[in-house]
Amino acid sequence: MTNFHSLPGPEDISRATLPNGIVVLSRSNFNSPSAVVSGYLNAGSIFDSDEKLGLSDFVASALMRGTENRTFEEIYDRLESVGASLGFSAGTITVGFSGRCLAEDLPLLFELLSDALRRPAFPKKELEKLRAQLLTGLAIRAQDTADQASLAFDEIVYAGHPYRRPDDGYPETVRAITRRDIVAFHQKHFGPRGLTLSVVGAVETEAATSLVEQFMGDWENPSQPELPRLPDIRPLTGIQRKHIPLPGKAQTDILMGAVGPSRTSPDYLPASLGNSILGQFGMMGRIGDVVREQSGLAYYAYSSLSAGYGPGTWEVSAGVNPANVEKAIELIRAELRHFVEQGVSAGELADSQDNFVGRLPLSLESNGGVASALLNIERYNLGLDYYHRYESLTRAVTPEQVAETARKYLHPDRLAIVSSGG
């Protein structure tokens, strides 16, 4: 039995590759009678055309609307009757899935997961119901200040790059998607190659691997394409300011920033620690201190670094009264300038390093937390001993490295500055 007091490592993570290419990671946890299954495969919106943007998302949402073996009602009846859950969602690179159940129901969860991935029927009637729901989601997005700011931000910082597009498309592109498109996308992109699963909970690791073999071991799809190479990012050459008006909104959302490193870049860890100091540590770091604590301008004001397969964004977010937008932008710009020009102190860095190391037990407490940690290990090739090396990796970062990374990705005079609201 695994001692959950220890961090996951090669001694208690099982990693198996099936002959058809599926990778299964698992770790047992018998503290609660439940289990989590999550995973991904490379079938994200990067494969969508501009005219049919949202196709991958539509496919992911439709996988459980009926299969060759079961109707929509039958699928959800079996899941919900035992208090289990399973869902799919599309990102730019991957379609991800996540499910949970009582451990006694794991075979059922695998049966439904495999059925949805391999044999979706895409019933016409269900697709139309789903389309109306997706379009309503887009109508709500059109009126959400944070969503509108985020769409405009991505268009600026990822100009000319596939990451500029929203994974869920636009109303006109979602309307243009046909059942034929959906079936073809599924046939081409869904297969065992690149499919990675993690299983964590009250199940022996051998049993977890056998379940994957039993339900997906015979899956083949020779037509799965490789991921396209991502083009280089065109760096910003100045301030690009855009406002998306949404009349009647009480609050305006601001987003400021640029493109940051990818998860596999050596810059990731220094940037991540720098981001902690800039807008996370304690009460939202330096940004929170200036915008919320000292000025009382916003309930939330923080920075975030999103890094994945390709270059993520490094951005500052704040929600302010429409009258305070320019004031908040100037405060944040001044703080970014200070961060980039002056760097960080050894004491500040030590605080964030302590936080990164100290928070591990909490982030790896639940089955879901461990399952996503295992997927990250695989996806970004971190090594099964990553969490054992994590403390020394974190503590090895110097203030000079943080400053260098800050200068590389953030420049106070080369930023996307976007706002949306009243």
Next chain:
Amino acid sequence: MTLTQITLANGLQILLKEIHTAPLISHWVWYRVGSKDEPTGKTGISHWVEHLQFKGTAQFPATMLDKAIAREGGVWNAFTFLDWTTYYETMPAAKIDLALRLEADRMINSRFDPAEIEAERTVILSEREGNENEPLFRLGEAVQAAAFRVHPYHHEVIGDSADLRAMTRDDLYQHYKTFYAPNNAVLAVAGDFETGEMLKRIEELFGEIPPAPAPPRLIRPEPEPEGEIRLSVEGPGETVYLQASYHAPAAWHPDFHALAVLDSLLAGPSNLNMFGGGGISNKTSRLYRALVDTELAVSVQGGSAATIDPFLYTFTITAHPKNHIEKALKALDSEIARLQDEPPSTEEVARAIKQARAMFAYGAENITNQAFWLGYAEMFAHYDWFTSYLDKLAEVTPADVQRVAQTWFRAKSRVIGTYLPVNDGGNE
């Protein structure tokens, strides 16, 4: 997993539960004060006091607290609700002493510095403006106010802007001094500790804090509703929403469990866990089939809250662009009538119980959630409300579900609110 319950001489109620599954401890202090303790003119004061509890004491200045917790890899936060205000820290087990010391200190020693109060006034107004951006907040606020004319559940926890602009440091400090005392608090700790040692440390830190006079309570029961209330809210957007709220019993009421089964089969099971647990979808619930499968609505949700006084059971419906919202309301009514006319099958009831069992198992993965339940249940009942919950659900019969549908889901005791989007952004 041993549970220890004890009350100190100063009235502080303590619950301790050893759980040795992860090297973590979660520590919570609950105060019996919330938005229901706020008279007109002081709405939002409990939530504002909660914010000010993060602004420091002489021993622990404001920014030092955040940094100290973060440095140790802990998380902390606080929540204000209708009935209570709670503060928690979840820390690596070896570091929990910091949390104990700071909670003991801020139970009586918070500074309430006037400059901090002014800065926080605009932060909270900004928090409210963020809420106002959401159509469902605007609608929910209007429905709640219409449902409670007399009872202080009338207003939202965050309070009204007029009061947030007008309240003074004296108001806030007095609220703190009135309600923050050991005899109005529950301290709950779960995780990787030894009970004897933990109890000794709690006694050292909290035992000397003097009790306060029993705080005053606003006793203003809501009169019987005299008929259905309908209202609408206009604002920016493209999507119509409908909220139907029925007066529902308090959490300690014997009907609460039958209503939980009803909730499960009508709208899908509500997740009572505050942390982790994850929800279960509701695609085979009766309302999903009657409203969403038929394309009368895009989504439907239902749920209530565990409260000290009777609050609301609320259905929230997102309209379908092809259909008028009134059609969805008609379908809702006929599903309620069906449950009132005939009891559900025993299979449906058994299914609701299995769903609840699964959600309890998910919630048990998480120390913070387990510690949460220790104190939360004490706010409206006792911890055995939580430990006996699944047994109580198992006792619910199909006839019970039919009876509570008849008792609580009457049109005369509901408020129907509709959010109507207007293209010019409303009246602003």
